[in-house]
Amino acid sequence: MVAPIDTIIERGRDPRGHGDYGMPRGAKKHNGWDIVGIPGTIIKSPISGVISKHGIMYDFAPQFRYVEITNETYRFRLGYSEILNDLKVGQHIFKADCISVLQNIAGYWGGGMKNHLHIECYKNGKLTDPEPLFIKP
Secondary structure, three states, X not given: OOOOOOOOOEOOEEOOEEOOOOOEEOOEEOOOEEEEOOOOOEEEOOOOEEEXXXXXXXXXXXXXXXXXXXXXXXXXXXXXEEEOOOOOOOOEEOOOOEEEEEOOHHHHXXXXXXOEEEEEEEEOOEXXXXXXXXXOO
């Protein structure tokens, strides 16, 4: 694995929510792990694989995007992340390739939210906490 942002700083709790995996979000739980980043930061692919999707995070705010990378074991969804212009869905990429640019989610929500990259990870099809893949005890 390669960290999508060079320096990992966990979002933790801010006035708009908590960025740890599994934390309550109303009736749901947070499906990802959030790491702090500066808008415009280049995001790297954590794995080698195929760009499987470039989607919209919220129907009500379609400017916020995600990039999904899939291989035989993992599927990563990197949220608040706009794909680089020269990349396309179906394209093969390598671990550590630059794939997207971090968006300004805090500028949209305000209220003290930290700008962050939202990372979801599925291992063998099952949603799993991505933090242990990047933070070693």
